[in-house]
Amino acid sequence: MNYIQQGYTGKLGMWKYLIIPILFFGLMALNFLAIWLLDLDVEKIMKVEIAKKGANRFLIESLAQFAVGLLALLIWVKFIHKQTITSLTTSRKKIDWKRVFFAFFLWASITTFFVVIDFKMSPENYQWNFDLDKFLNLVLIAVILIPLQTSFEEYFFRGYLMQGLGMVTKNRWFPLISTSLVFGLLHIANPEVAKLGYGILVYYIGTGFFLGIITLMDEGLELALGFHAANNLITALLVTADYTVFQTDSLLIDLSEPVLGADVFVPVFVIFPILIFIFTKVYKWQDWKEKLTGKIDKPINLQENYRVLDEIGAE
Numbered sequence: 001m002n003y004i005q006q007g008y009t010g011k012l013g014m015w016k017y018l019i020i021p022i023l024f025f026g027l028m029a030l031n032f033l034a035i036w037l038l039d040l041d042v043e044k045i046m047k048v049e050i051a052k053k054g055a056n057r058f059l060i061e062s063l064a065q066f067a068v069g070l071l072a073l074l075i076w077v078k079f080i081h082k083q084t085i086t087s088l089t090t091s092r093k094k095i096d097w098k099r100v101f102f103a104f105f106l107w108a109s110i111t112t113f114f115v116v117i118d119f120k121m122s123p124e125n126y127q128w129n130f131d132l133d134k135f136l137n138l139v140l141i142a143v144i145l146i147p148l149q150t151s152f153e154e155y156f157f158r159g160y161l162m163q164g165l166g167m168v169t170k171n172r173w174f175p176l177i178s179t180s181l182v183f184g185l186l187h188i189a190n191p192e193v194a195k196l197g198y199g200i201l202v203y204y205i206g207t208g209f210f211l212g213i214i215t216l217m218d219e220g221l222e223l224a225l226g227f228h229a230a231n232n233l234i235t236a237l238l239v240t241a242d243y244t245v246f247q248t249d250s251l252l253i254d255l256s257e258p259v260l261g262a263d264v265f266v267p268v269f270v271i272f273p274i275l276i277f278i279f280t281k282v283y284k285w286q287d288w289k290e291k292l293t294g295k296i297d298k299p300i301n302l303q304e305n306y307r308v309l310d311e312i313g314a315e
Contacts (some may be wrong), residue, residue: 001091001299002091002219002291002296003090003091003162003163003215003216003219003220004162004163004166004167004172004175004216004296005091005296005297005298005299006083006087006088006090006091006163007083007087007163007164007166007167008167008298008299009083009084009087010077010081010082010083010087011080011081011082011083012081012167016080016081017160017164017168019076020072020073020076020156020160021161024069024156028186031189032188032189035189042189042190042191042194043191043194043195043242043243046058046191046247047242047247050247055134055138055247055248055249056134056137056138056141056248056249058247059138059141059142059145059236059246059248060141060145063141063145063146063148063149064145066145066148066149066152066153067145067148067149067152069152069156070148070149070151070152070155073152073155073156073160074088074155077160088155088159088160088163088221089155089159089220089221089222089225090219090220090221090222091219091220092219092220095220095222096220096222097222099218099220099222099223099226099283100222100223100225100226101226102223102226102282103222103223103224103225103226103227103230103279104226104227104229104230105226105230106227106230106275106278107226107227107230107231107234107275108230108233108234110271111230111231111234111235111238112234112238115234115238115239115252119252122256124255125254125255125256126239126252126253126254126255127252127253127255128251128252129240129249129250129251129252129253130251131249134249135249135250135251137249138236138237138248138249138250139237142233142236142237142248143233146229146232146233146236147229147233149232150225150228150229150231150232150233151225151228151229153183153228154211154221154224154225154228155221157179157182157183157208157211157212158179158211158212158215158221158224159221161175161178161179161182162175162176162179162212162215162216163175165178165179166296167296169296170295170296170297171293171294171295171296172216172291172292172293172294172295172296173292173293175212176209176212176213176216176292179208179212180205180208180209180211180212181205181208182208183204183205183207183208183211184201184204184205184206184207184208185201185204185205187201187204188201190244190245191243191244191245192243192244192245192258194243195243195258196258196259196260196264197260199260199264200260200264202264202265202268203264203265203267203268206267206268206269206272207267207268207272210268210272210275210276211224211227211228213276213292214227214275214276214279216291216292217276217279217280217285217288217291217292218279218283218285219291223279227275232246236248236250237250237251238250238251238252239251239252239253239254240252240253240254241253241254241255241258243258
């Protein structure tokens with residue numbers, strides 16, 4: 001069975017697939033509504049909270065909700081859908097951790113390389129911010145909580161929603177497009193958007209498409225899990241700015257005036273396609289049209305099982 005078909009291995013039911021999304025999107029809607037109605041300055045609120053609590057405590061409080069969300073999602077899948085976590089993660093017999101770590105270290109290396117190059121070329125745009133005690137605390141917090149945050153997003157968008165929508169629409173293209181757009185648009189409340197404008201959503205939506213494509217082509221979440229964890233973890237540890245969603249005790253503070261430029265569009269239109277090319281060569285991806293737009297049918301063996309159960313019930 002392919003990745004989306006793994007959803008058929010669990011107990012289906014519309015109410016089962018609606019509860020988690022309703023709760024999640026409901027909370028997001030309330031958050032956006034509060035910001036809009038009360039005309040809240042998210043960047044200012046973050047600065048006040050960080051000044052009062054410290055960057056590390058603020059980071060813990062920000063990430064803890066995602067850890068709780070991940071735990072709740074996995075419990076729901078396991079005990080309500082009766083679906084294994086492995087089948088929510090991959091079409092393989094077991095989770096391929098080599099894929100996770102390959103994507104993690106590949107993107108971590110590339111991200112670090114670009115940060116170092118920019119620091120060397122424009123040192124005036126950065127402030128060295130190293131404080132051993134604070135940084136060690138940050139490393140501990142980030143290594144534990146950031147992968148949980150990114151894993152929640154991957155399991156929810158590229159896992160739970162992609163499988164659910166794929167089974168409902170019987171195709172691959174709708175879950176790819178819808179989850180990518182929603183994933184990107186949900187970043188609209190980030191302080192970066194207020195600073196740079198809505199154009200930065202190209203990066204977030206483009207990242208959603210990139211993660212969706214590699215999930216469908218690789219028939220599993222492993223590469224997306226590794227990439228996303230590396231993206232957020234390395235960013236939190238290496239460099240921060242006073243207008244970003246991650247304001248940490250990182251090694252560097254970016255002092256440059258933010259502009260909507262190449263650093264937003266190059267990853268989406270240049271670097272991500274190169275990464276897809278690398279993954280294609282490493283994992284021998286084929287049948288692009290089928291894997292990204294093809295139909296999703298209920299597996300034959302499951303169809304037969306359901307027929308037998310229906311006959312038994314009729315008797």
